[in-house]
Amino acid sequence: MKLSDPEFNRLRKLVDEHILDFIPNIDPKSKTLYESMKYSLTAGGKRIRPALILAAVELCHGDASQALAFACAAEYIQTYSLIHDDLPAMDDDDLRRGVPTNHKVYGEGIAVLAGDGLLSAAYEVMFKNMLMFLDDPDALNRRVRAAYALTKGTGVRGMIAGQVADLESENKECSAEMLDFIHDNKTAAFITACVLAGGYLGGADSAMMEDLRVYGNNLGLAFQVVDDILDVIGDVKEMGKSTGQDAEMGKNTYISIYGIERSKERARELLAKARGAMEKYYDEAEVFNFVLDYLESQIA
Amino acid sequence: MKLSDPEFNRLRKLVDEHILDFIPNIDPKSKTLYESMKYSLTAGGKRIRPALILAAVELCHGDASQALAFACAAEYIQTYSLIHDDLPAMDDDDLRRGVPTNHKVYGEGIAVLAGDGLLSAAYEVMFKNMLMFLDDPDALNRRVRAAYALTKGTGVRGMIAGQVADLESENKECSAEMLDFIHDNKTAAFITACVLAGGYLGGADSAMMEDLRVYGNNLGLAFQVVDDILDVIGDVKEMGKSTGQDAEMGKNTYISIYGIERSKERARELLAKARGAMEKYYDEAEVFNFVLDYLESQIA
Numbered sequence: 001m002k003l004s005d006p007e008f009n010r011l012r013k014l015v016d017e018h019i020l021d022f023i024p025n026i027d028p029k030s031k032t033l034y035e036s037m038k039y040s041l042t043a044g045g046k047r048i049r050p051a052l053i054l055a056a057v058e059l060c061h062g063d064a065s066q067a068l069a070f071a072c073a074a075e076y077i078q079t080y081s082l083i084h085d086d087l088p089a090m091d092d093d094d095l096r097r098g099v100p101t102n103h104k105v106y107g108e109g110i111a112v113l114a115g116d117g118l119l120s121a122a123y124e125v126m127f128k129n130m131l132m133f134l135d136d137p138d139a140l141n142r143r144v145r146a147a148y149a150l151t152k153g154t155g156v157r158g159m160i161a162g163q164v165a166d167l168e169s170e171n172k173e174c175s176a177e178m179l180d181f182i183h184d185n186k187t188a189a190f191i192t193a194c195v196l197a198g199g200y201l202g203g204a205d206s207a208m209m210e211d212l213r214v215y216g217n218n219l220g221l222a223f224q225v226v227d228d229i230l231d232v233i234g235d236v237k238e239m240g241k242s243t244g245q246d247a248e249m250g251k252n253t254y255i256s257i258y259g260i261e262r263s264k265e266r267a268r269e270l271l272a273k274a275r276g277a278m279e280k281y282y283d284e285a286e287v288f289n290f291v292l293d294y295l296e297s298q299i300a
Numbered sequence: 301m302k303l304s305d306p307e308f309n310r311l312r313k314l315v316d317e318h319i320l321d322f323i324p325n326i327d328p329k330s331k332t333l334y335e336s337m338k339y340s341l342t343a344g345g346k347r348i349r350p351a352l353i354l355a356a357v358e359l360c361h362g363d364a365s366q367a368l369a370f371a372c373a374a375e376y377i378q379t380y381s382l383i384h385d386d387l388p389a390m391d392d393d394d395l396r397r398g399v400p401t402n403h404k405v406y407g408e409g410i411a412v413l414a415g416d417g418l419l420s421a422a423y424e425v426m427f428k429n430m431l432m433f434l435d436d437p438d439a440l441n442r443r444v445r446a447a448y449a450l451t452k453g454t455g456v457r458g459m460i461a462g463q464v465a466d467l468e469s470e471n472k473e474c475s476a477e478m479l480d481f482i483h484d485n486k487t488a489a490f491i492t493a494c495v496l497a498g499g500y501l502g503g504a505d506s507a508m509m510e511d512l513r514v515y516g517n518n519l520g521l522a523f524q525v526v527d528d529i530l531d532v533i534g535d536v537k538e539m540g541k542s543t544g545q546d547a548e549m550g551k552n553t554y555i556s557i558y559g560i561e562r563s564k565e566r567a568r569e570l571l572a573k574a575r576g577a578m579e580k581y582y583d584e585a586e587v588f589n590f591v592l593d594y595l596e597s598q599i600a
Contacts, residue, residue, distance in 0.1 A: 030464040033464040037456070089407070108389030112390065113463055116415075119419055120460060121455060127444060144440070155421060161333060185327075
């Protein structure tokens, strides 16, 4: 990352330090499973999604350390989706976060299972956390709502729906409406789910939940537009992944439909809307605003 | 199935009739996702796992229809694991439940995503069910325990651990201990999780939970031994999947280590232990005993 922010770094460090703590004890007899999961979990992710969960908890004046299990679960889900997305049958990527993709190191079979393992572990850690609150109905209810939000955003009405639509529209004419559907689901649904999950965990009231929703949705859409732009103008070393892949694979992106300049404009519009949703929280929204600054700096 | 039982058939029918009801509403823009999930869900599974969940609920004098969401979630998990297991990078199977495997019909990319979608849908339906019980702490607690049991049995300390160990020991010398590890995890952990989940949902006391655990564990191990035997002596038409695959792939099975006769003996021993755990429930355990009879008939 080029920009840096002490508050974001604090949350990121918290996630980095505990990212392996919530992986269930895996028997040494299937140690390759653990190693392959660990490989992708510690390959230098930016931890934006888990940091947003923790930031939303703190915006409600909650204790971030109490929400770490959910933050790590979100990173497990993010990492599983990248491992599966990189498979030869999907995006066929050799490089991710600057290192060889999971299947390049462990083979396709293990990569499929490492992804399945991370997705299952995400739920296992959330349920295990819930089990500690069986005698505290309010805390338990907030956790069930948070877990449901994450599942909805990453499941068949969210991220996976977007990935299927994305895969199917390769090398085909794609309407602006379809592109919006892909972006809404593939990227924005999960990011929105993270800030909502943090809101539920922190006990946000309905007005704050609405602000978080507007922030998450606009940030999530901006995220995808910026990603599309960087695939064209970014360089491999800085990105840590192959570039120019979208065009090569016949993917429909903001760039292929609107061109670079209009895409940058669109990204800035979305970031401004997200910023607006957080205005009333002043410097309590530092992490939220930093993520917007960071994205904006990438297309400056 | 050769044998039939009215009680088992009643539960199986309940699952068959509602198997698609709990799939979240998928947008028509990603209709291939829904179609591919539906294809594998309705391809004639025996529904033993969900039926065992419902049977355990009824053993506690609970209402099976109240547990249908969890029963269908278990079948979503079972179906996802089969779709991924059949992939070319794993067992590379062309035939499953008598019809072409998911990736043969929809391609590998969609098959990976259909599996991910089913696994995510399993959790989405369980959380959605929990949301209906936020005001009933006891019912909510039982659901959290049931969901945790299912996750543990099918995750990185259960089914997925077994699949990794299985994949890695192909074409290698395999100790009896390692084979036990594979069977415990690959098959028995999930089946045990189903009867335990039903016990939690139905509110079983600790003595009954222990009986269910003994039943599930022994049935689960027998299941895998019988599956190994049928891979050698079964015929494709009756099995609905390719046979002779294990030897072809250099898999370590009960047969490759112990031979057919000792394997049959072992299966019968395990089935007898499972039967013993249900003895005290007399005819209330009809479904549990039928599943044992069914397995026994297959190796008669």
